[in-house]
Amino acid sequence: MTKAEKIAFTISTLKELYPEIPVPLDHKDPYTLLIAVLMSAQSTDVRVNKITPLLFAKADNPYDMIKLSVDEIREIIKPVGLSPMKAKGIHGLSQILIDKHNGEVPKDLEYLEELPAVGHKTASVVISQAFGIPAFPVDTHIHRLLYRWGFTNGKNVVQTEKDAKRLFPKEIWNDLHLQIIWYGREYSPARGWDLEKDIITKTIGRKTVLNDYYKKKKTR
Numbered sequence: 001m002t003k004a005e006k007i008a009f010t011i012s013t014l015k016e017l018y019p020e021i022p023v024p025l026d027h028k029d030p031y032t033l034l035i036a037v038l039m040s041a042q043s044t045d046v047r048v049n050k051i052t053p054l055l056f057a058k059a060d061n062p063y064d065m066i067k068l069s070v071d072e073i074r075e076i077i078k079p080v081g082l083s084p085m086k087a088k089g090i091h092g093l094s095q096i097l098i099d100k101h102n103g104e105v106p107k108d109l110e111y112l113e114e115l116p117a118v119g120h121k122t123a124s125v126v127i128s129q130a131f132g133i134p135a136f137p138v139d140t141h142i143h144r145l146l147y148r149w150g151f152t153n154g155k156n157v158v159q160t161e162k163d164a165k166r167l168f169p170k171e172i173w174n175d176l177h178l179q180i181i182w183y184g185r186e187y188s189p190a191r192g193w194d195l196e197k198d199i200i201t202k203t204i205g206r207k208t209v210l211n212d213y214y215k216k217k218k219t220r
Contacts, residue, residue, distance in 0.1 A: 006204040007167055010149065013200055014179040021178045023129055026052060030105035030130035031097070032060055034112075035090055037122045043080040051080050062094035062103050089117020107131045121157070128174045136164045136173045141184030148188065150206040 001009070024045040027033035032052070040048045055076045059065040065073070074087035093115040097103055105126065106112055112123035124137035138146075138157045142164070147154030152163035168176055188198045195202055195213050202210075 001204060003167075006149070007151075009204060010200055011168070011172065011176070014176065014183060018179045018182055021175055021182070023178065024181065025049065027130075028060070030126060031062065032056055033130045034093070034105050034118070034122070034126050035065075037125045038089055038093075038117050039077060039080050039086055041086070041122075042082060047080055051077055062097040065094040066091060066098065086117060089115075092116035093118060105130065107133065109135070128177070132174065134170045134173045136161055136168075136177050138164065138177075139181060140190070141181045141188075142177060144190060145180055145184050145188055145201075148201045148205055148209050150204065 025033065025036040025040060026049045027036050036048055036052050039052065059068055070087045070091045073090055074083045077083050077086055096115055097105065107127060109123050109127055112118055112126060113120060121137045121139065124135040127133040128135040128137065138161045143154065143157050143160050146152045146160050146164060151167055152160045154160065188201055
């Protein structure tokens with residue numbers, strides 16, 4: 001299979017499996033999405049989706065959020081982990097949104113990355129999912145899968161994002177990054193991976209990855 005055929009196979013398989021693409025984090029507008037994505041760092045979406053309703057019941061906009069103290073925010077979001085840093089970030093960015101952006105979440109990647117506790121991945125998720133601007137946020141699932149599929153050397157997420165943007169058409173980035181995330185969770189996880197269920201890796205996977213898999217399977 002040529003590289004172009006592998007890309008076409010991947011896109012069509014993902015489209016077939018996920019014609020409707022649910023957004024992993026519950027939110028109602030750009031601000032609540034930004035807060036949810038920030039909270040999801042080194043946590044699970046399931047856990048974040050349990051905690052955000054508690055936080056948003058008290059404050060679902062920057063004006064109400066800054067009325068809460070950093071400690072009050074931390075107390076609510078404790079179960080998601082890294083709560084001291086995240087609480088400080090949520091309070092700080094809410095103040096900046098009011099001071100610099102009239103309480104609105106900016107659509108610009110650079111402005112978003114200037115906010116406390118907001119990295120490139122968080123900013124990319126917000127512009128793609130809240131505003132429909134093409135972006136290709138790379139999380140651990142995408143990083144793992146694009147390496148398994150031979151589409152990147154997997155050295156770091158920066159390189160993986162560059163490779164993804166180079167290989168896949170811009171108009172499908174926003175759907176594709178979500179489809180890959182769902183596929184990674186369902187068919188190609190880091191732990192408990194069953195290659196027989198993982199049709200994409202089984203069909204186009206990097207030879208070294210497949211050989212390693214079968215070698216480990218024999219020794220089990």
